[in-house]
Amino acid sequence: SAPEGVEEAQWAAARAAHRGFQAGMELLAVLPSLAEASGFYELSVNADLSIHIGERLLDAEHQGAMAKVLVPPPRAKADEILAESGGMFYSRETPAHEPYVRAGDHFDAGDPLYIIEVMKMFNKVYAPFSGTVDDVLVEDDGVIISKGQPLFKITPDEKIVIESPEEVAARRRAATDEFLAQLV
Structure with missing residues (x-):
């Protein structure tokens, strides 16, 4: 039946004009579904304009799991840190x-x-992940190193699992x- 104030x-005629143009309507449910799954609806603004964060997002175990997803893996083998560029090592x-590590x-x-010195510019290099230094592979300060050269043997805090392209795709x-399946 027609809404109040609209002739039958x-x-x-309006409904007939839209018939056949409904393909893909399920796609409109994508954003609300993602928001629900991620906990977006648990966020709100309080009267004092501070942000209220839901309990699930404050859960330490949940935060730890998300940190594992967001922390980048080592760029090389999981047990080495490589030089990001060539130059003089300090x-x-x-x-x-004292040495940094x-x-x-x-x-x-x-x-x-x-620290890496390139053209009299000193750049501090920071750890991309957490771990323990097993061995320092550069003998002394002032040694010239090349990009990609192993500098430290390390044991990462998180076990890095290297997936094959097939495993990533699966x-x-x-x-x-x-x-x-949630959308259908």
Whole structure:
């Protein structure tokens, strides 16, 4: 039946005009479904304009799982840190300072590991992930290193699992299928 204030014939004509143009309507459900699955609807703004974050997003276990997904894996083999560029290697800020890391030291993501000098520019290089230094592979400060050269043998805090392209494709396909099943 037609909405109040609309003639039945006009309503039927409007519905007929839209018939056949409904393909893909399920796609409109994608954003609300993603928002629900990610916990977006648990966020809100309080009267004092502070943000209210739902309990699920504050859960330490949930945050740990998400951090594992978001932390980039090592660029090389899981047990080495390679030089990001060529130049002069320094393990410390100045000769009077202690080295940033030694064998046996634990480092966190974002901690400085070494300094590389290129054209009189000194650049501090930070750890892309957390781990423990097993061995320092560069003998001394002032040594010229090349891009990609192993500098440290390390043990990452998180076990890095290297997936084959087929495994990545299968995992993505399974996640897509699960997501699409929610929409139908």
